[in-house]
Amino acid sequence: MSIFSKLINRRSNWAVPYAIFLAIFVALPLLLIVLYAFQDAEGSFTLQNFVKFIRQPEAVNTFIYSIGIAIITTFLCILLGYPAAYILANANLNRSHTTVVLFILPMWINILVRTLATVALFDFAKLPLGEGALIFGMVYNFLPFMIYPIYNTLQKMDHSLIEAAEDLGARPSVVFTKVVVPLSMPGVMSGIMMVFMPTISTFAIAELLTMNNVKLFGTTIQENINNGMWNYGAALSLIMLIIIGVTSLFSDGDEQSDSESLI
Amino acid sequence: MKRFFAQLYLWLLLAMLYAPIVIIGIFSFTESKVLGNWTGFSTELYTSLFNGGAHHSLLDAIKNTLSIALIAATASTILGSIAAIGIFNMRGRKKQVINLLNDIPMLNPDIITGISLFLLFVSLGISQGYTTVVLAHIAFCTPYVVLNVMPRLQQMNPNIYEAALDLGATPMQALRKVIIPEIRPGMISGFILAFTLSIDDFAVTLFTKGNEGLETLSTYIYADARKGGLTPELRPLSTIIFAVVLLLLIIINIRAKRNAKRNQAM
Amino acid sequence: MAKQSDTIIKIEHLSKSFGEKRVLDDINLDIKRGEFVTLLGPSGCGKTTLLRLLAGFARADEGKISMEGRDISDIPPHKRPLNTVFQRYALFPHLNVFDNIAFGLKLNKVPSKDIESRVRRALKMVSMTDYESRDVNSLSGGQQQRVAIARAIVNRPQVLLLDEPLAALDLKMRKDMQMELKEMHSTLGITFIYVTHDQEEALTLSDTVVVFSEGRIQQIGAPIDIYNEPVNSFVADFIGESNILNGTMIRDREVEFIGHRFECIDEGFGQNTAVDVVIRPEDIYLINNLENAAFTGTIKSCTFKGVHYEMFVETDKGYELMIQDYNAFEVGSTIGMLVKPSDIHVMRKERTCNTFEGTMIAPDKVEMLGAEFECNDTGLKAGDKVRVRVDFRNVSLLDYKEDGALFGEVKFILYKGDHYHLTVLTDNGDNIYVDTNDIWDNSDVVGISIAPRHLRITKRV
Numbered sequence: 001m002s003i004f005s006k007l008i009n010r011r012s013n014w015a016v017p018y019a020i021f022l023a024i025f026v027a028l029p030l031l032l033i034v035l036y037a038f039q040d041a042e043g044s045f046t047l048q049n050f051v052k053f054i055r056q057p058e059a060v061n062t063f064i065y066s067i068g069i070a071i072i073t074t075f076l077c078i079l080l081g082y083p084a085a086y087i088l089a090n091a092n093l094n095r096s097h098t099t100v101v102l103f104i105l106p107m108w109i110n111i112l113v114r115t116l117a118t119v120a121l122f123d124f125a126k127l128p129l130g131e132g133a134l135i136f137g138m139v140y141n142f143l144p145f146m147i148y149p150i151y152n153t154l155q156k157m158d159h160s161l162i163e164a165a166e167d168l169g170a171r172p173s174v175v176f177t178k179v180v181v182p183l184s185m186p187g188v189m190s191g192i193m194m195v196f197m198p199t200i201s202t203f204a205i206a207e208l209l210t211m212n213n214v215k216l217f218g219t220t221i222q223e224n225i226n227n228g229m230w231n232y233g234a235a236l237s238l239i240m241l242i243i244i245g246v247t248s249l250f251s252d253g254d255e256q257s258d259s260e261s262l263i
Numbered sequence: 264m265k266r267f268f269a270q271l272y273l274w275l276l277l278a279m280l281y282a283p284i285v286i287i288g289i290f291s292f293t294e295s296k297v298l299g300n301w302t303g304f305s306t307e308l309y310t311s312l313f314n315g316g317a318h319h320s321l322l323d324a325i326k327n328t329l330s331i332a333l334i335a336a337t338a339s340t341i342l343g344s345i346a347a348i349g350i351f352n353m354r355g356r357k358k359q360v361i362n363l364l365n366d367i368p369m370l371n372p373d374i375i376t377g378i379s380l381f382l383l384f385v386s387l388g389i390s391q392g393y394t395t396v397v398l399a400h401i402a403f404c405t406p407y408v409v410l411n412v413m414p415r416l417q418q419m420n421p422n423i424y425e426a427a428l429d430l431g432a433t434p435m436q437a438l439r440k441v442i443i444p445e446i447r448p449g450m451i452s453g454f455i456l457a458f459t460l461s462i463d464d465f466a467v468t469l470f471t472k473g474n475e476g477l478e479t480l481s482t483y484i485y486a487d488a489r490k491g492g493l494t495p496e497l498r499p500l501s502t503i504i505f506a507v508v509l510l511l512l513i514i515i516n517i518r519a520k521r522n523a524k525r526n527q528a529m
Numbered sequence: 530m531a532k533q534s535d536t537i538i539k540i541e542h543l544s545k546s547f548g549e550k551r552v553l554d555d556i557n558l559d560i561k562r563g564e565f566v567t568l569l570g571p572s573g574c575g576k577t578t579l580l581r582l583l584a585g586f587a588r589a590d591e592g593k594i595s596m597e598g599r600d601i602s603d604i605p606p607h608k609r610p611l612n613t614v615f616q617r618y619a620l621f622p623h624l625n626v627f628d629n630i631a632f633g634l635k636l637n638k639v640p641s642k643d644i645e646s647r648v649r650r651a652l653k654m655v656s657m658t659d660y661e662s663r664d665v666n667s668l669s670g671g672q673q674q675r676v677a678i679a680r681a682i683v684n685r686p687q688v689l690l691l692d693e694p695l696a697a698l699d700l701k702m703r704k705d706m707q708m709e710l711k712e713m714h715s716t717l718g719i720t721f722i723y724v725t726h727d728q729e730e731a732l733t734l735s736d737t738v739v740v741f742s743e744g745r746i747q748q749i750g751a752p753i754d755i756y757n758e759p760v761n762s763f764v765a766d767f768i769g770e771s772n773i774l775n776g777t778m779i780r781d782r783e784v785e786f787i788g789h790r791f792e793c794i795d796e797g798f799g800q801n802t803a804v805d806v807v808i809r810p811e812d813i814y815l816i817n818n819l820e821n822a823a824f825t826g827t828i829k830s831c832t833f834k835g836v837h838y839e840m841f842v843e844t845d846k847g848y849e850l851m852i853q854d855y856n857a858f859e860v861g862s863t864i865g866m867l868v869k870p871s872d873i874h875v876m877r878k879e880r881t882c883n884t885f886e887g888t889m890i891a892p893d894k895v896e897m898l899g900a901e902f903e904c905n906d907t908g909l910k911a912g913d914k915v916r917v918r919v920d921f922r923n924v925s926l927l928d929y930k931e932d933g934a935l936f937g938e939v940k941f942i943l944y945k946g947d948h949y950h951l952t953v954l955t956d957n958g959d960n961i962y963v964d965t966n967d968i969w970d971n972s973d974v975v976g977i978s979i980a981p982r983h984l985r986i987t988k989r990v
Contacts, residue, residue, distance in 0.1 A: 008434065015349025015361060018342055018405065022364040025402040029379030030367070036382055058472050084276055093269040100279055101516060108508045109284075110463050112484045113501045116493065117283030122296050140280065201372035204465060208488045218374050225378055225470070231383070237378050244372065422619035425586050428606040429613045430633030430684065437607075440632075444623040 027169075033241070036234035049235030059220060059236075066217035067243070070199040073138040077195045078188065080139065081146035085187070086180075088147070089154035100151065107144045114141055115205045129211050135211040145194040151185030154180070159170055197244055284505055291498035298498070312496040325485035331393070331468075331479060332461035340454045342401065343408025345445060346440075350409065351416040369410075370401040374518055376403055377470030384471065387431075391473030399471040400461045407460065408453035415449035448522060455515065480508035531969075536581070537562040537688065537720055543592035545578055549581040549958050552578045556592070560688075565714050565721045567731040570741030570940075571767070576724045579741075580690050582615050583722065596688070611688040612681035616696055618673040620665040626676055627650075627661040633684040651683035654713065671702045674877050678713070688720040695730065707733055728768050732756065737969060740764050743960075761876050765807040766943055772813075772850050772932050774946045776806035776875070784875055787946060788846030789824045791868060795875040805876045810839070810853040811874035822865025826850070828858050842866070848946035883962055886989065889913040895986060899957040900935040904984040915987040921950065921964035923983035926975040933976025953977065957959045 008014075053059050087093045106114060118137040122129055127218045161183065165175045175245050203218030217240065224233035286298075291309070295302040312321070318424050350361055368376055382398045423445070427437035443450075465481035472482060480500075487494055538560040545553040552575045560566050568576040583594060585606030593602045601609060612633070613803075620629050630651055634644045638704045652658050655675035673695055681689055691710075695703045711734055714721050725731055731738050732752040740747040740763075741756065750762045759765035762773045776786030778798040784791055786806045800946060819825050826844040837853045842864070842932060844850060858864055887897030893906045896919055909915065916980060930936035940960075941952035945982075951963045953975065969975065 011352040012349055012354075014490075015346050015353060018346030018349065018409075019361055019364075021405070022341065022361065025380065025383070025398065026364050028369050029383040030429070032382040032386055033375070033379050064276075080276065082275060086272055087269040093266050094273065099273055099277070101512060103280070105509060105512055106280055106284075108459055108512060109467075109505060110481060112465055112481045113497075113504055114283070116484060116488070116497060116501060117287045119488075119493075120287050120290070120498075123298050124290075140283070143276075143280065149271040197372055201374045202484050204469075205375060208485075212277075221374060221378070222469075225381065230382065233378065235380065237375055241375055246520075248370070255415075333783070418618055418621075420619050422615040422617060423621055425606070425620070426613070426615060426619040426680075427632070428586070429584055430630075430680065431607045431636040433605075433607055437637065441621055444621075 005061055015203060033234045033237050036231050037238040038235075039231055040230060048231050050239075052232060053235060053239065062215050062220050063217050063219070063239070065215075069135065069138065069194050069216065073142060074137060074181070074192055074196045074200045076135070076139050077143050077146035081143055081191065082150055082184075083185075085147045085150035085154055088151050089157075096123070103147050103151075104144055106198055112204065114209075115208050129209055129213075131210065133209045134206055134214055137205055138202075141205065142195045142199060145198075146191040147189040149194065150184055150187040153184050154195060157183050193248060196247055200243065201240060284501070287498050288502045288505070291502045294495075296495050298493075298495075299339040299427065308496055309499045310381055317429035320478065320484060321500070323493060324478040325500070326478040327393075327477065328462055328481075329377050331397055331400060332458050334397050334453050335404055335461045336457040338397070339405040339408050339457045342451060343405040343457075344412050344443075344450050345403070347409045347416060347449075348442065349412065365406045365409055366413050368406050371466065373466035374402075374470075377467040379441070380467065381470040391471055392475050392477055395471045395473065395477075396468055396477065397465070399467050403467060404457035404460055405465070407415045407456045408450070411453035411456060412446050412449040419445050435469075452518075455511065459511070535562055536560065537597060538578075538596045538722075539598075541593055543579070543582065543589050543594065544574075545587065545589050546580065551958075552744050552952060553582075553589070554934040556746060558739060558749070559747065560720060560722065562687075563718055563720055565711075565736045567725060567738050568741060569725060569728060569731040569767075570681045571726055575694060575744040576741045576742040578694050580613075580722065580724050583612065583688075584690055585609050591649045602872065604897065605707070610682050610686055611690055611798050612686040613692065614674075614677050614681050614694045616693040618670075618697075618718065620673055620676055620678040620680070623663070623665055625661070626657070626663045626668075629665055629676055630680045630683050634764045635867075637684070639968060646747060647683055648836075649680075651679040652714070654682065655679045660981060670698055671706065674698065674706065678710075678889045682713075682717060682954065683732075688722060689717075689978060691721060691723045693725055694723075696725070696727075696846055703730075715845075724950055729853060730767070742767075758874065759807060759876070761879060762805045762807065763941075765805075765874070765876070770810050770851060770853075771947060772808045772810065774808075774848070774944055776804050777803050778875060782870075784873065787824065787844050787848040787850075791823065791873055792870045793873040794870050795873075798875065798877065803878050803881050805878055807874040807876060808850075808868060808872060810835070810851045812868060813850060815840075815852060815854050815856070815866040816860055816867060817864060819863065819865045821856040823866050823867050825863060827862050828862055828864060831857055831860055833857070835957065878903065880962065882976055883924065884914075885917045885919070885959070887915050887917050887986075889915055893981070895984065898935055898955055898959050898961070902979060902984060904983045905981055907986050909986070909988060915986050916989050917988075918978055918981055921962050922965040924961055925978045925980070926953070926963060926965060926967065926969065927978060928976070930974050930976045931977045936974060936976050939971055939973045939975060942971060942979035 037049055038045055038047070040048060053063075084103070115137055118140055121127065122133050122136075127133065157180075161179055162175055165179045168243065170178065187216070201218050203216060203222045206214055206216045206219060217236070220235045221240065223232055224230075224236065290298050290301070291453070292304055292306065293300075293302050294305045350365075353361065371379075377399070380395075380402065381391075384395050419442075423441055424437055426445060427441040428434065432440060452454070462480070465478075465485065468479050469482055472479070473522060475509045478486065484493075484497060538557045538558075539908070540556055540558040542558075543553055543556040544551065548859060552573075554575075556575075556579060564893055567869075568579060570576045578587065582589050585601075585604060589602065590838075593600050595817055596599060596610070606682065611681050621632065624632065627648055630648045634647060639647070648657070651918040655678050657672065657675050657679065660672070660676070665673060668676065678694070695706050696711075698706060702965050707730060710721075723734060732755075735752055736747065738752055739749050740753050742763050748755055748764050750758075756768055758773075759768060765771045765773055774786045776784050778784050778795070778801070779790065779799050781796040781798075782793055784793045784795070785802065786808060816822055824844055824846075826842040829841045829849070831838055831840045831844050834853075837855055838857045840852045840854065840858060842850050844866075863877075885897045887895045888907045890896050890901060890911050891908070892908060892910065893904055894916060895904050895915060907915075927933050935955055935957075937955040939951055940954045943950040945964075948964050948966050949968070951965060951969060953961045955961060955977070
């Protein structure tokens with residue numbers, strides 16, 4: 001047996017090509033972000049990129065404004081999405097699977113096409129583009145990502161728990177607040193991850209929806225990279241990564257299993 | 264009564280979600296350059312979309328989008344399926360590390376993935392263009408293929424590979440005749456997912472396409488919108504995309520139902 | 530069956546470890562042509578690993594396997610002239626019954642008209658005629674197993690390996706299949722190597738039973754010999770029901786246990802040697818006449834078991850015995866008991882105390898079993914290699930694993946009439962043997978401690 005066929009016969013070795021690929025195209029690039037973030041243009045170590053960010057009121061304001069927009073969007077998505085998910089998952093209120101499919105369908109359409117459609121709607125309704133359009137567009141774009149995970153957890157929930165609560169004398173409102181809501185929290189958490197993360201990192205949507213009037217943090221990063229400020233751009237990316245890392249610490253990170261079950 | 268209000272709420276929300284798409288769909292059948300002006304029914308925009316003509320570059324962008332998606336989805340399906348078999352047979356720490364790395368592209372926001380790959384190509388001195396976009400797309404699509412193939416492997420009776428060897432199949436024959444037929448549904452859904460993700464992508468493409476004039480649909484729309492006016496042909500195009508996605512989702516749902524039935528029969 | 534006597538498979542000094550754990554330890558076994566051999570043992574004893582080494586799915590660390598005089602250790606599974614029936618069938622779900630069975634034939638480029646007739650014959654053999662085009666997923670467990678057997682025998686292997694093939698079937702189905710397998714074995718005339726943890730199945734089916742425990746062969750023999758003459762307490766306990774008791778061989782043909790002396794037929798143990806004594810529950814005779822009895826006792830419980838009654842008796846010296854008899858005796862009554870000399874099975878003890886190897890860390894501290902133990906001042910210096918002996922009685926088991934110097938899992942429990950003899954596997958893979966009156970369950974995790982004065986330490990040279 002040649003060495004080659006011995007390598008092939010050991011099936012754990014089949015992951016080797018992908019392991020190398022991951023090292024080059026996932027691990028190394030992330031390392032480069034960190035590396036660039038702590039370097040100046042000449043390549044020597046510096047904290048100047050971070051100092052620059054803190055010293056620039058404009059960048060910090062954009063940062064805070066972006067977080068604000070992301071929080072508002074996420075909040076509105078929960079407000080609109082939770083009842084929808086609850087109705088979809090409740091057999092007494094909705095029996096058709098088609099409505100469920102209709103709600104997840106927009107997730108599969110190119111985000112720029114969707115944004116384009118929102119712009120078209122505002123044009124059609126003769127409404128001005130701006131902050132309102134931005135929030136509407138964000139909610140419109142990301143609402144399905146909130147509904148789907150909540151719907152999923154509610155769907156999987158053991159119905160006998162609700163009956164048990166009723167049996168123990170709980171009023172419908174108590175059943176909802178003490179049983180349904182706590183049990184659906186994992187879904188809400190991953191919904192928050194799936195909405196908050198893209199909203200905080202988005203850039204093109206804002207430009208399209210506000211005629212370039214409102215700037216989000218993603219846009220700031222993109223502009224810096226485009227203008228050759230790679231080190232500063234990398235530092236800003238790192239700050240965004242940290243924000244996202246902190247957010248995901250609060251949620252269970254169930255997002256993966258949800259996107260998996262889409263198909 | 265409760266049911267009525269619940270349904271009303273659902274349909275109002277759906278109306279909000281679909282209003283923009285419906286409007287685009289309606290106004291794709293009129294010639295007017297400005298959206299909102301109905302100048303009579305016409306399929307002129309559809310004809311001019313496919314004839315190219317003045318909007319030659321839009322047609323190019325569509326071709327690029329599709330060819331990149333096809334190459335990236337095919338490559339990531341092959342790479343991801345082989346990797347899934349490998350990871351499935353790994354144990355301990357190495358497995359944890361590779362699983363973690365596999366999760367990163369799925370958890371990372373697109374902009375971070377895009378910038379990190381941009382920095383990679385820049386530091387390695389690779390000039391960016393079609394190839395780098397394809398590589399980048401393979402990078403963020405493959406994890407989803409692994410994720411789709413893995414459950415099929417976990418459901419598979421671990422002995423069937425050995426049964427094939429036992430009956431005289433070489434490891435390669437066992438792979439072809441037994442393992443691949445078993446994981447094929449996962450590979451297909453992985454391929455479809457990779458294909459749609461690639462078509463959908465905007466941020467990663469933008470950072471890795473270089474400045475040699477390569478455009479995909481997403482970057483075309485973006486550039487077009489920044490220039491001010493939106494090309495009217497984007498309306499029929501969006502309508503077509505919507506129709507295709509609708510069709511794909513219906514097919515996937517039918518497949519899923521059939522698989523569920525098959526599993527029940529087991 | 531003229532060639533019955535020649536060896537088809539020879540296993541020599543075969544060993545295999547998974548990490549630290551040695552799952553097969555120096556296995557030597559000859560398997561004759563046409564024989565029905567059963568590898569019997571509890572789960573994790575190494576029997577399945579041996580089967581996988583035979584099939585070629587795993588490679589041994591040491592030793593060799595030869596088939597018809599040819600070393601096959603380096604031959605990959607697809608080139609070995611033997612076929613396997615897997616525990617969970619392992620049918621290919623994407624192929625129908627016919628294609629599953631034809632899989633091996635097609636790979637071997639058998640002409641297609643031969644394939645068809647051979648598949649038909651194989652299906653007939655397993656009573657599954659007319660099932661060719663059925664989807665394998667639509668078959669019941671028993672039918673799937675039949676297809677799996679057909680898929681293996683259609684290739685006309687010289688040796689058929691069966692890995693607990695009936696374990697997933699219900700009791701009735703299992704009994705039927707046992708008979709069919711036995712028939713199939715005599716019709717085909719090939720060697721069957723059968724793995725099971727079901728002792729009854731092993732005794733029913735086999736020409737030869739190989740009893741495994743902890744990676745080692747405990748006994749090889751015909752079913753009747755294994756049952757009647759178990760070589761040690763493990764085999765006695767595993768095969769059938771038995772009373773296993775501590776005893777002392779006074780001299781040849783005389784043994785003392787449960788506080789009485791008995792005549793027996795065993796010789797050559799030496800004088801006053803500690804031994805294990807095994808008596809099958811059906812070999813103790815209950816009589817109402819106390820005068821003529823060898824010893825007396827009180828009936829504690831009596832349960833009807835279909836053919837016989839099963840009774841627990843407390844003897845005059847306080848030991849508990851299990852007895853099976855066709856007659857019921859009243860609970861609470863005093864009865865006499867007799868045992869024939871030939872029904873007393875005396876077995877050498879594998880060990881009379883725990884022996885560990887260790888290293889001194891201080892004159893009153895020893896390191897062994899991956900933990901530190903206090904001991905009485907030995908006068909030895911740190912670094913001295915020592916041998917430590919601890920009596921079974923002197924190992925204490927504790928409810929909480931944190932409370933012990935180390936912890937382990939209860940792997941094997943033997944009731945010895947008045948106490949339990951436990952085998953506890955530590956997380957480092959060492960066995961500690963414990964005598965206790967406390968009741969523990971299999972796979973309980975326990976803390977283990979030993980009082981300093983109970984460590985008997987001698988220097989190793």
